[in-house]
Amino acid sequence: RDCLLSRGLGDVYKRQTIKSIYERIVSEEKSFLSENWRICPILREIFLLLVHCKTGQASFILKLQVLRNLYQAEKRGITMEQNKISRRNFLRVAGASATAAAMGGLAPAASAAGIKDLWSMDLQILATSDTHGKFDPWDYAANKADASGSVAQQATAIKENRTKTTLVVDAGDTIQANSAELFLNDDVHPMIAAQNAIGYDIYVTGNHEYNYGMATLEKVLSQQKAKVLTGNVYSPEGKPLADGYTIINKGGVKIGVIGMVTPNITRWDAKNLEGWTVTNPVDESRKIIDKIKDKVDVILGVMHMDTDNEYGVYGSGVTDLANACPEFDVIVAAHGHRSIPNMMINGVLVVENKNAGATVSDIHIYLQRDWTGKWKVKDRTSENLTIKDYAPDPELTALLAEYDQRAKDDAVTPIGQLVGGDLAPENEIDCLPQAMVQDTALLDFVNEVQMYYTGAQVAATSLTSMTSQMREGTIRKCDMASIYTYQNTLYKLQMNGLQLRKFMEWSAAFFKTWEPGDVTIAFDSSVRYYLYDAFEGVKYDLDVSQQPGNRIHNLTWMDGRPVEDSDVFVVAVNNYRATTQLLTYADIFAPGDELPKLLEIDVRGDVGGVRELLGEYIRTVKGGTIEPHVNNNWKIVGNNWNAADHQKAVQLLREGKLALSENADSRTLPNKAITTADIAAF
Numbered sequence: 001r002d003c004l005l006s007r008g009l010g011d012v013y014k015r016q017t018i019k020s021i022y023e024r025i026v027s028e029e030k031s032f033l034s035e036n037w038r039i040c041p042i043l044r045e046i047f048l049l050l051v052h053c054k055t056g057q058a059s060f061i062l063k064l065q066v067l068r069n070l071y072q073a074e075k076r077g078i079t080m081e082q083n084k085i086s087r088r089n090f091l092r093v094a095g096a097s098a099t100a101a102a103m104g105g106l107a108p109a110a111s112a113a114g115i116k117d118l119w120s121m122d123l124q125i126l127a128t129s130d131t132h133g134k135f136d137p138w139d140y141a142a143n144k145a146d147a148s149g150s151v152a153q154q155a156t157a158i159k160e161n162r163t164k165t166t167l168v169v170d171a172g173d174t175i176q177a178n179s180a181e182l183f184l185n186d187d188v189h190p191m192i193a194a195q196n197a198i199g200y201d202i203y204v205t206g207n208h209e210y211n212y213g214m215a216t217l218e219k220v221l222s223q224q225k226a227k228v229l230t231g232n233v234y235s236p237e238g239k240p241l242a243d244g245y246t247i248i249n250k251g252g253v254k255i256g257v258i259g260m261v262t263p264n265i266t267r268w269d270a271k272n273l274e275g276w277t278v279t280n281p282v283d284e285s286r287k288i289i290d291k292i293k294d295k296v297d298v299i300l301g302v303m304h305m306d307t308d309n310e311y312g313v314y315g316s317g318v319t320d321l322a323n324a325c326p327e328f329d330v331i332v333a334a335h336g337h338r339s340i341p342n343m344m345i346n347g348v349l350v351v352e353n354k355n356a357g358a359t360v361s362d363i364h365i366y367l368q369r370d371w372t373g374k375w376k377v378k379d380r381t382s383e384n385l386t387i388k389d390y391a392p393d394p395e396l397t398a399l400l401a402e403y404d405q406r407a408k409d410d411a412v413t414p415i416g417q418l419v420g421g422d423l424a425p426e427n428e429i430d431c432l433p434q435a436m437v438q439d440t441a442l443l444d445f446v447n448e449v450q451m452y453y454t455g456a457q458v459a460a461t462s463l464t465s466m467t468s469q470m471r472e473g474t475i476r477k478c479d480m481a482s483i484y485t486y487q488n489t490l491y492k493l494q495m496n497g498l499q500l501r502k503f504m505e506w507s508a509a510f511f512k513t514w515e516p517g518d519v520t521i522a523f524d525s526s527v528r529y530y531l532y533d534a535f536e537g538v539k540y541d542l543d544v545s546q547q548p549g550n551r552i553h554n555l556t557w558m559d560g561r562p563v564e565d566s567d568v569f570v571v572a573v574n575n576y577r578a579t580t581q582l583l584t585y586a587d588i589f590a591p592g593d594e595l596p597k598l599l600e601i602d603v604r605g606d607v608g609g610v611r612e613l614l615g616e617y618i619r620t621v622k623g624g625t626i627e628p629h630v631n632n633n634w635k636i637v638g639n640n641w642n643a644a645d646h647q648k649a650v651q652l653l654r655e656g657k658l659a660l661s662e663n664a665d666s667r668t669l670p671n672k673a674i675t676t677a678d679i680a681a682f
Helices: 011-027 029-035 039-052 057-075 087-094 108-112 151-161 190-198 214-221 281-292 318-324 394-399 401-411 441-454 477-483 497-508 575-582 610-621 643-654 676-680
Strands: 120-128 166-170 202-204 227-229 245-250 253-261 298-304 330-332 340-345 348-352 359-369 375-386 414-418 458-462 473-476 490-496 533-536 538-543 552-557 568-574 597-600 634-637
Touching: 120 151, 120 253, 120 298, 120 330, 151 190, 151 359, 151 394, 166 253, 166 298, 190 394, 202 253, 202 298, 227 245, 227 253, 245 281, 253 281, 281 298, 281 318, 298 318, 318 330, 318 340, 318 348, 330 359, 340 375, 348 359, 348 375, 394 401, 401 477, 414 610, 441 458, 441 477, 441 490, 441 533, 441 568, 441 610, 458 497, 473 477, 477 610, 490 497, 490 575, 497 533, 497 538, 497 552, 497 575, 533 538, 568 575, 643 676
Parallel strands: 120 166, 166 202, 202 227, 253 298, 298 330, 330 348, 458 568, 538 634
Antiparallel strands: 120 359, 245 253, 340 348, 359 375, 414 473, 458 533, 490 568, 490 597, 538 552
16 A cells, blocks of 8 residues: 555556555455455455556546545544444545546446445346237236236336346247237337336347238337347348347446347248348357457347257257357247246356246346456356236336227127037036037137148147137127137147057046946046047047057048058147147157157247137138037047936936035046946935
């Protein structure tokens, strides 16, 4: 300190001296601190203050003035021990005169009250993705409240958690689903209005942003106040849709943010992208990183890609990206609708959010300065906040109220008529949905729609609610949710006959094996009802007297030809069935088995998911009028009970004289049949 305060020594020598002092503190910190407990913390923080700014003579002299004031203060006895004041207040008082002027770009308050921030930082990134039109906690397709997640609830979480060193980023799939298409021609789309109000820093396009054509996309992007990034989509003239990167300064930390979309948009929206070029995210990111890596302290990727590749396309998953570009500190993934709070891939921290606003990724990057003043990443942590725990932000819901009302009004718009009866027959036994035990017009209609939009030869669907039904009469848009509860999308797969049979046998395990004396059907209580599918496009018998794995018999095409193991064809299923059971080694296929081939995801995503396609089919394909139609292409066999005994059991159940067992899990059906012994007493 005496050296620094000397007026006879040059600045270069003084800097070398304080560097040596600091190196001693670092190398012998424990003993040095114990011997100089009061001086060392001050020296360390002042050293970091010195190196924080550029080394110009003027700023250095100001910093020296801070030291001189500290020295004078100590000479006057103003010490932390004597006056019981905090170190922060001590530094503020001592440096008051010197910090009246800005020091190398730092505000006076930063040099005093926030002096610790000069040598360490907790850089926070709050990340969202795949919000899919859910600006308010309302499911417009079903016309009912749904507080499992929404942008309005995310806004509350962001308000409560953000700091002065927070970046808020979104990885796309924003303007599709939940009636979001209603607002594409508005001056400002409600999803964009919400993000602008929240104050997003970065926005990256998702694959569904391309569903409506490039002119619509460019119009919507022009409404964004956030910096839009998508570095791998180029117009026919070679102009990028958006920049590939940007550099943001937060408290002196320079963050390079790189944004890309999956290259598979050319598969799903080929018509909309005619003439446009979509390049590989790995190649584009590599070029950007090589350009900016010496100019930034942190490299963040915001990528609309899941962790794994799709269709075997290299660089369509962030695993390839992390392996090729380990310079990334964090990658925000998207597209897979999975909650990944933290995953390390090749030393890169990867996070991903669930869809429809259900989570927000809360990422922290901890940085410290070295003696040269350069920031270094010391640690990274992350978690996913559960948004159902947050109330919607009242200011944002007020801002979006007009959009909310329009969507609710649209939900009750009549789209057609159901004539000739209800889609599902009345249940023979109250707690057993009839669609579980016989072919019905309800599931035939869903499969008919799935086959129409995919061109598939076979379709499969489950009952999505125990009470699924559509009554004869006027059909409103929101009534689609009464026959298809979930927000699933439509997938198109390629299978062979052997794979189909394995799929069907897995589904048929839903039933318990029929035993002589049983006069009602029983079900495996470990299998939830939505894991049982009814199939269309083939004929078959389901023999419940056989053990699981040997129940599908007489499997033929609709013209009577047997389905051969080697037959190859297209199958339509929802995204849940495809990703959970059919495209992975899990319940149906064992490691080593050939898996079905994914041909297309989110078929007609411009319309929406399966629910929206049902409404579109009624309105545009059927001209607004449908009627119940069932082709009885499958039936349950092997339940060789006496018909009179079965009817007696049904009557006793209706009268409440007998009851079927209830399971702890309400998503399963009774696992004990009524037997001849049960009805014998009546």
